[in-house]
Amino acid sequence: MSAEVDFKALWNKEEAKDMPDTKELLKKADRLRKITRFKLIAQTLVLLATVVVLLFVGFRIDHEQVTTMIGLVLMIIAIVSYLVVANQILPMLFKSNVEGTSQEYLNQLIRIKRKNEFINKVMINVYFSLLSLGLLFYSLQFVARMSTAWATFYYVMVFGWMAFSWFVSRPRGIKRKQKPLNDMIERLEAVNKQLREQ
């Protein structure tokens, strides 16, 4: 018996004895779709609630100076843009098409991961910058009312927090997200390389 026939015969002996019922399979598909839809609705609600709370706070305080409002708006933009990109745009951009060839699919996955890596980095930078700037503007009105000593103390605290978030939290956040992405890209590239090898 040739090796080939042998392998094919052995290969065909494997069977999934319990083939799931079609109805069960389609129920699963439906459940998955419902979960995705529910998640999207929940995320949108959280997003809207955040904006409502911030706007409510914004209109409640007496903003004598325009800088307070600018600060508030910047902070809202920071939070909203982060949520929008993370929850709505990213999943939409990163939908993959499973109907192409393996090579196309691998390249597509690598492209998606790279895009993800880039957007993560950019978004974290945008988020921190807008939030810091917003906080600074927002507090100008209140600092103006303080004594010099308190104002100095306040600025030291604020700048200290900003420096901490920019130089410690931000790189840590980027690194935490990048590590699994980079590992993933490396794995995908290794598999892709297999196709190029003769």
Add this chain to the structure above:
Amino acid sequence: MVFDDIYKTYWNKVFRICMGYVNDHDWAKDIAQETFVTIWQQLPKFRGEAAIGTWIFRIASNNCLRQIERQNRMQRTEMPEQIAEHIEPDREPQVQFLYKCIAELPETDRLIISLELEDVKQAEIAKIVGLSETNIRVKVYRIKERLAKKFENYER
């Protein structure tokens, strides 16, 4: 072709390809199910640009490749060795050994040999994987040689 027919005709074929890729019964069943969910969703959009078999095997192969993501998350890269210790009495030892050997191959080789053993024409495999037919022929030959060697040592 209606979904029910596709499902009945291709379920075992798709399952075996997934099994060749992961060599884990439950995991392979999960991937096969995911594949059929995609087929069910995409079938109304299928325009027949490729043969239906090619289209189905493409989705199955890509779903297998997607397990790299899952593997990464679960740190299951040592999979084949772990499974080797797990004895399944209702499966023939030779069949188990074949699937174990295939699952130890590089990812794309697993797919190529699985499709070949599933009797998919090499021209079709080329269209599924995205390589030339000559390339596939060479690869199939080399993989079979490797498997034969492993079986030689196994039987000794």
